Amino acid sequence: xxxxxxxxxxxxxxxxxxxxxxxxxxxxxxxxxxxxxxxxxxxxxxxxxxxxxxxxxxxxxxxxxxxxxxxxxxxxxxxxxxxxxxxxxxxxxxxxxxxxxxxxxxxxxxxxxxxxxxxxxxxxxxxxxxxxxxxxxxxxxxxxxxxxxxxxxxxxxxxxxxxxxxxxxxxxxxxxxxxxxxxxxxxxxxxxxxxxxxxxxxxxxxxxxxxxxxxxxxxxxxxxxxxxxxxxxxxxxxxxxxxxxxxxxxxxxxxxxxxxxxxxxxxxxxxxxxxxxxxxxxxxxxxxxxxxxxxxxxxxxxxxxxxxxxxxxxxxxxxxxxxxxxxxxxxxxxxxxxxxxxxxxxxxxxxxxxxxxxxxxxxxxxxxxxxxxxxxxxxxxxxxxxxxxxxxxxxxxxxxxxxxxxxxxxxxxxxxxxxxxxxxxxxxxxxxxxxxxxxxxxxxxxxxxxxxxxxxxxxxxxxxxxxxxxxxxxxxxxxxxxxxxxxxxxxxxxxxxxxxxxxxxxxxxxxxxxxxxxxxxxxxxxxxxxxxxxxxxxxxxxxxxxxxxxxxxxxxxxxxxxxxxx
Amino acid sequence: xxxxxxxxxxxxxxxxxxxxxxxxxxxxxxxxxxxxxxxxxxxxxxxxxxxxxxxxxxxxxxxxxxxxxxxxxxxxxxxxxxxxxxxxxxxxxxxxxxxxxxxxxxxxxxxxxxxxxxxxxxxxxxxxxxxxxxxxxxxxxxxxxxxxxxxxxxxxxxxxxxxxxxxxxxxxxxxxxxxxxxxxxxxxxxxxxxxxxxxxxxxxxxxxxxxxxxxxxxxxxxxxxxxxxxxxxxxxxxxxxxxxxxxxxxxxxxxxxxxxxxxxxxxxxxxxxxxxxxxxxxxxxxxxxxxxxxxxxxxxxxxxxxxxxxxxxxxxxxxxxxxxxxxxxxxxxxxxxxxxxxxxxxxxxxxxxxxx
Numbered sequence: 001x002x003x004x005x006x007x008x009x010x011x012x013x014x015x016x017x018x019x020x021x022x023x024x025x026x027x028x029x030x031x032x033x034x035x036x037x038x039x040x041x042x043x044x045x046x047x048x049x050x051x052x053x054x055x056x057x058x059x060x061x062x063x064x065x066x067x068x069x070x071x072x073x074x075x076x077x078x079x080x081x082x083x084x085x086x087x088x089x090x091x092x093x094x095x096x097x098x099x100x101x102x103x104x105x106x107x108x109x110x111x112x113x114x115x116x117x118x119x120x121x122x123x124x125x126x127x128x129x130x131x132x133x134x135x136x137x138x139x140x141x142x143x144x145x146x147x148x149x150x151x152x153x154x155x156x157x158x159x160x161x162x163x164x165x166x167x168x169x170x171x172x173x174x175x176x177x178x179x180x181x182x183x184x185x186x187x188x189x190x191x192x193x194x195x196x197x198x199x200x201x202x203x204x205x206x207x208x209x210x211x212x213x214x215x216x217x218x219x220x221x222x223x224x225x226x227x228x229x230x231x232x233x234x235x236x237x238x239x240x241x242x243x244x245x246x247x248x249x250x251x252x253x254x255x256x257x258x259x260x261x262x263x264x265x266x267x268x269x270x271x272x273x274x275x276x277x278x279x280x281x282x283x284x285x286x287x288x289x290x291x292x293x294x295x296x297x298x299x300x301x302x303x304x305x306x307x308x309x310x311x312x313x314x315x316x317x318x319x320x321x322x323x324x325x326x327x328x329x330x331x332x333x334x335x336x337x338x339x340x341x342x343x344x345x346x347x348x349x350x351x352x353x354x355x356x357x358x359x360x361x362x363x364x365x366x367x368x369x370x371x372x373x374x375x376x377x378x379x380x381x382x383x384x385x386x387x388x389x390x391x392x393x394x395x396x397x398x399x400x401x402x403x404x405x406x407x408x409x410x411x412x413x414x415x416x417x418x419x420x421x422x423x424x425x426x427x428x429x430x431x432x433x434x435x436x437x438x439x440x441x442x443x444x445x446x447x448x449x450x451x452x453x454x455x456x457x458x459x460x461x462x463x464x465x466x467x468x469x470x471x472x473x474x475x476x477x478x479x480x481x482x483x484x485x486x487x488x489x490x491x492x493x494x495x496x497x498x499x500x501x502x503x504x505x506x507x508x509x510x511x512x513x514x515x516x517x518x519x520x521x522x523x524x525x526x527x528x529x530x531x532x533x534x535x536x537x538x539x540x541x542x543x544x545x546x547x548x549x550x551x552x553x554x555x556x557x558x559x560x561x562x563x564x565x566x
Numbered sequence: 567x568x569x570x571x572x573x574x575x576x577x578x579x580x581x582x583x584x585x586x587x588x589x590x591x592x593x594x595x596x597x598x599x600x601x602x603x604x605x606x607x608x609x610x611x612x613x614x615x616x617x618x619x620x621x622x623x624x625x626x627x628x629x630x631x632x633x634x635x636x637x638x639x640x641x642x643x644x645x646x647x648x649x650x651x652x653x654x655x656x657x658x659x660x661x662x663x664x665x666x667x668x669x670x671x672x673x674x675x676x677x678x679x680x681x682x683x684x685x686x687x688x689x690x691x692x693x694x695x696x697x698x699x700x701x702x703x704x705x706x707x708x709x710x711x712x713x714x715x716x717x718x719x720x721x722x723x724x725x726x727x728x729x730x731x732x733x734x735x736x737x738x739x740x741x742x743x744x745x746x747x748x749x750x751x752x753x754x755x756x757x758x759x760x761x762x763x764x765x766x767x768x769x770x771x772x773x774x775x776x777x778x779x780x781x782x783x784x785x786x787x788x789x790x791x792x793x794x795x796x797x798x799x800x801x802x803x804x805x806x807x808x809x810x811x812x813x814x815x816x817x818x819x820x821x822x823x824x825x826x827x828x829x830x831x832x833x834x835x836x837x838x839x840x841x842x843x844x845x846x847x848x849x850x851x852x853x854x855x856x857x858x859x860x861x862x863x864x865x866x867x868x869x870x871x872x873x874x875x876x877x878x879x880x881x882x883x884x885x886x887x888x889x890x891x892x893x894x895x896x897x898x899x900x901x902x903x904x905x906x907x908x909x910x911x912x913x914x915x916x917x918x919x920x921x922x
Contacts, residue, residue, distance in 0.1 A: 018638060463652035466619055467710075469639045470646045471666030472717060481665075485656040 019475040041414035053260030068264035104179035106310035131233030133166035162238035182216025219283035226276035230407035277405035332538035347534035363520040367502035375494035382453030404447035408508030456490035576625035587777040603774035645714030653698035660694040666717040835921035844915040
């Protein structure tokens, strides 16, 4: 029998439906998407930071120069923004991690009441744009703030203090989630074993609890640092003359049309942000390795004293986080904050390009498109990386993880620098259009969606996939009939995440909005900067309402689906 | 053309390490063949290559006269059953069974009929509207079995299908699998690390070790004539006497045992193996002709009741000797723990292996 001949025949036959070709095609498309909208723009911004620039004509010329970096580091005014960023971020990192740890400890290691509602309440900052904290602080403690007036003091909330407080409030839930997961995954019987061996409560806490949770603590700290140093919304509102890197980039680009300095400072901002990301990534890996899947024993009842302490502590923090939102909601119905308390609806009569309802509608439909496409895209991506492992799985994974290291502001700037030039014909198609905003939001949040989908894929038995395959299903049927239904939970989780991010994000899109595409969160920034505090509060309130409504719809849909299955 | 599954010099490496080393094997049409070995011996890798989930690094997989190395799993039409069942939890039992039929584009009416027929065969017809997590492990594995059989596969592959089940259900289900296989006459490759299961269910057994075949044979010859010390140890239980072979005797530290027959005419270090059920306990007068040699004094340390049988653990000097006998014999002889007894090791029951 001629083997060679037989083999050839089979080869021709199998190519019709070879799963590998489909995987190569889909994975290749995702890879190209990431190369085109992440790798190339970011490489380009690195290149532009060392390219000579003509400030009068606003054009880059050919050649290579380090002038921008020299200018930045030799000018005491500009270099101050780097010091400020680091100063503020380190304080926030320390304070948030500390506060969030004890909050998570209360939720996981005590038997106090109302843990679920507390968890829910501290998530509040996630549904609001990251300038709400600063807005609320100014309203209460600013020059004309309510509490400032009541106490008749003259303190100064603007600058570093204001940024630090608002960023602590903003980053709190992010750190809390990590620490909560860490503490609930670590076997609390370790603590019990230590105390049964005679260790005091304090000793147990420092010798057992803290060390076993250390990687979770480090990873939360790194994340908080990254969130703070890359945040734009809060410092632009409450920083005033206190410039940080993110606001400096914005001022250089929008205020002075210095695209070169924008690119340079963006590269400078990239350094701490990438370092923080790498640390976070490393500690997260170590943390997951350390966490055991052991069954969780029920907690022994905590002492009444401990319960009282943690209950008050947690409620105070949750109260502060929620009152940030309440202040803003309240403010949107007040004629003139502090001076005229007459209730009014006039702030909802927006005078913004596109109209108030227009920007809200744009934000909404863009968020819906982002949520659906990003959830789907990251799921396919995770399936390819985790389950099908083509030869390019590693590079694809790497590219999927990089976006988390790149600040939204830098990504947005890199888009205008590459798509705003006549350099590419495709720019007309993209720049100033909603599609670029959508892509930017997807790319900026690509990592978390992919990683959570990968975790989900890991939980699906490899044999599930293989059963379907051996029963004759090709990869597409397999994905839609088996993998997708089994990934519903993570899919809806990602829908929630992308919808929320897209509704409230500022930094990823602030450079990309145009008269055609104006977004609600950006209009909040502009109105607040213009002193229209009532209107900006009203718009924030509407964003929160829409975000909540969206989450409600997504979860109602999810519940219905679940009910059908079980 | 024969519908035998043939492995021709198949090699599979993972990161430079051999998972399967030059495997040559022919599974005959309609045969029930078991790959037996400890974890890491390459049995599952072999099965996965036959299924098409792994590709051999070299060598050929031949089926129906064709090399199928490059054939995608969907086109092989081999059914596979996994240890984890791998039932689709979001589909009803009947939908699980129908899945393969739909993929193979069976007519709608036929699918319904066939699903009912198959579920009836394993006594699960009344559960067809349920979801897999609502069923017991044994039921789930039955569903997995008929799901694999539904599209009329030409070969059935079973990867430790019973390992996740309770001992009782395991024995019941393995009889059912065997019956189904005989009724359908389907070529079957079965992977297990459980030697008892392999002996009970197989037409032929392939004992594997570190990626290679150690012995192929029917269950009786594997048990009675193990080809190596490894097989004698892995399949069933053996008492080993390690010593120098000299003129029909194995000489150890403090024993000298006569053996009746040996292939190893040369001298050297050997393993003499004897099955636990072949060792005799001498209670009556040991002065008969037959008992001149191979007598050992042992102290009974442990008695394991296993129902009909008992397993006795004796300490003989520094060695331990295991003896299996009927429970009623134990009772007749009035033996109890701590007794020192004379053990007889019949020379004709020894099998001798060279020390490797």
